[in-house]
Amino acid sequence: MKPRITLKKIAKEFGVSISTVSKALKDSHEISEETRGKIKAFADYYNYKPNSLALQLRNQKTSVIGVIIPEIVHHFFSTVINGIEQYANEKGYNVMVCLSNESYEKEVSNFSVLTNGSVDGLIVSIARETQENEGYKHFDAIISDDFPLVLFDRIIDELKCDKVIIDDIGGAFKATNHLIEIGAKRIALITTQDFITVGSLRKQGYLKALKTRGITIDENLIYKIDDTKDLYKQIEKVIQVKNPPDAILAVNEIYAAIALKIAKEKGLSIPKDIAIIGFTSGLISEFTDPALTSVEQHGDLMGKQAAELLINRIENTAPSEYQKVVISSNLKIRKSTLSEN
């Protein structure tokens, strides 16, 4: 598929103004025949269609914010959407949410639906497949059109737009440090595959804490989970080994809850035999027994911050440089790491 072409891009290509391109495409005699010829040939090649309805729409303010998230069953994303809603509503904006289902193609399709006049700007957390394939043309297209865009949580550093992230390194550092302080010596990390940025950042925090405290890194204690396969079987391998770890840091709540369940089934006492911490404090952590210590992610705050950055961009009240806001995370200590003595 050829990239979508805009008046702006054609103008850039030939080093002329947008108005010159527009006139050339309308065959205006104000423009030299030569320039008209090459601009029209270029526009033809890229299937440029001066769709006046689409243009009208695109320029019309909708007071709607589009949000694209990888999936909806993660409580974290629900809290972010709540935060976006809250701030957006205060400012008189509505919110529309689309799911990429972790698919590149679906993400691209959401982009075309939402940026075609339905919304004034986009807040996006990038799909797993997009991160894996590193295909960011759909982002480049709207960025070069100056379409307001904010990335959150799963971001791409190179993209020129505002970003909001959780302090993933700091959160994992705090969690690992807490495990060391309660006496853990062999801390397993249950993380995602490397191309998921948040997983790899949390791994950095984990490694940093071990180094800082002078604990030798054991690569055998790092488990990379494939989300598309059976989680129980993969996490069982962390615990059912000759020399099991005395603590686990899991990069999400589900991994942590499954680890806790398996550890109990194997007759281990928590936190005595094995202490467990999960990232994100969702619905589950509070209801496991013992309740799970969590790195709290403040999804609502992240959502509010993303909405604020986007609305400032939409309303032209943002500074010209793009901003990267880091939301700090804190440890919510519950009984899965709280020794009773």
Next chain:
Amino acid sequence: MKPRITLKKIAKEFGVSISTVSKALKDSHEISEETRGKIKAFADYYNYKPNSLALQLRNQKTSVIGVIIPEIVHHFFSTVINGIEQYANEKGYNVMVCLSNESYEKEVSNFSVLTNGSVDGLIVSIARETQENEGYKHFDAIISDDFPLVLFDRIIDELKCDKVIIDDIGGAFKATNHLIEIGAKRIALITTQDFITVGSLRKQGYLKALKTRGITIDENLIYKIDDTKDLYKQIEKVIQVKNPPDAILAVNEIYAAIALKIAKEKGLSIPKDIAIIGFTSGLISEFTDPALTSVEQHGDLMGKQAAELLINRIENTAPSEYQKVVISSNLKIRKSTLSEN
């Protein structure tokens, strides 16, 4: 606010065709001066605006389905959205989700954003406040415009559209019956306030099971929770009484998980001292200890069914009578009701 007026409504008001109204508003001499006069006066009074852009948009197929849900942090709604997505994607439709946050005003605002050319049809679960206030004008408006609409889960029987519901009465009946079979004599019901239809339907199923099995109904065992207040304090009152119940049926997973937690804190053994069942099998039920027996709601199936009804309506392949599809629910028995002996 006056109701939004359409050509169709004006035509109906005067018993003329839409084309007559359209011509009258354009001051066509094909129409008698008298008729023109009264139609124009009526249209003026209702602020009729022949917005050609909006009309073009409204008539343009978008291949997008709009979904309005009361809140996003309920796992049940996430599964419904997944089901809608799956079916819609297969049929070449995108999905946009808006939240009403249980607010009437927000729901109305979502209606106006989504039905203004962004989507081909709507799938809606009604906001608590709308159910409480019984203000359905926004529904009436799109129904009289023949705008494709499907209601799910929280529905209004009187509205003329397709509907998908869970067999709430049947689910509660099965759950209560199961509790009686494992020996429960005093079964408490933790439900919502009466205006939430699903809560009152589940109460009907509970009462029906008690009657069928010849158990006297004790109104003191029925607790109506106010979701806007502290849940723990309200649910504590179910258990911390002189003569506590020997079983609990809760109309959602959170109420059930909180009841289980409080019962354990009070030193009760589950299911020996008190058996517990929750409605909906979300993320929590599997991870409590003991795991919670649940009435499974098949949100994904509900979503698929809703999307199918809507797309048939959009593509004019639906029967002329509106359909009401009932998804049956089944009991997923886990350890919170499973006696070990």
